[in-house]
Amino acid sequence: MIFITVGTQKFQFNRLLKTIDNLIENKDIVDKVICQAGYSTYSPKNYKTIKFMSQSEYNQNIKNCDLLITHAGVGTILEAKKNNKTVIVVPRLKKYNEHVDDHQQQIAYGFSKKEIVLESDCSNLKSVLDKAQEIRLKEYKFNNKVFIHKLNDILDGME
Numbered sequence: 001m002i003f004i005t006v007g008t009q010k011f012q013f014n015r016l017l018k019t020i021d022n023l024i025e026n027k028d029i030v031d032k033v034i035c036q037a038g039y040s041t042y043s044p045k046n047y048k049t050i051k052f053m054s055q056s057e058y059n060q061n062i063k064n065c066d067l068l069i070t071h072a073g074v075g076t077i078l079e080a081k082k083n084n085k086t087v088i089v090v091p092r093l094k095k096y097n098e099h100v101d102d103h104q105q106q107i108a109y110g111f112s113k114k115e116i117v118l119e120s121d122c123s124n125l126k127s128v129l130d131k132a133q134e135i136r137l138k139e140y141k142f143n144n145k146v147f148i149h150k151l152n153d154i155l156d157g158m159e
Contacts, residue, residue: 003065004035007073008052011098014042016090019122020069021046028126034061067132069125072104077111081140086132087117090125116140 004020006013017040023029024046033047036058043049053061059079062068068080072091080087089111091104112119115138120128 001032001034001065002029002067002069003061004033004037004069005058005061005073005076006036006038006040006071006092007076008038009099010039011092012040012042013038013071013092013098014040015096015098015122016069016071017042017044017049019125020044023126023129029129031066034065036061067129071098072107072111074107077107077117078140078142081116082142084139086135086137087111088120088125088128088132089117090120090122114138 004016006016017035017037020029020033020035021042021044024033024044035044035047035049036053037049037051039051040049050057062076062080062085063083065085067088068076068085069088069090070076070080072089077087077089089108091102091108092098093105094100094102108117108119111117117137118128118132118135
């Protein structure tokens, strides 16, 4: 199963939803697709969308999927990596009114450069989907001890 999630900020990501619809129609995607569509207005013909999911339903879809396709939301990427999922990141772009700026390109690039996710654009999603079948991405190393230590240093400095 492929889980698509585009976040919950008040921006559409119709471009990605249309691309997925076309890939299914052309039989480039044959897996079951579930999509959390947020504020997108496009209504796919070939797969089901749910505007907003409960946190438990969302987490369950991440746990159950074989592949996650997502915008460059750091929380979503990290949740998927906690569950050892293959992740394709398609950044939202300002020029399509999908976000206020293009910071998601930097996030996608940063994770993909470390070989933790695959970065894609809608124009090359088919080839990245094919690559996802062959590649083994690196695990993300969570380091809560370092984070807690740095947070404590910051808090101590506030006294």
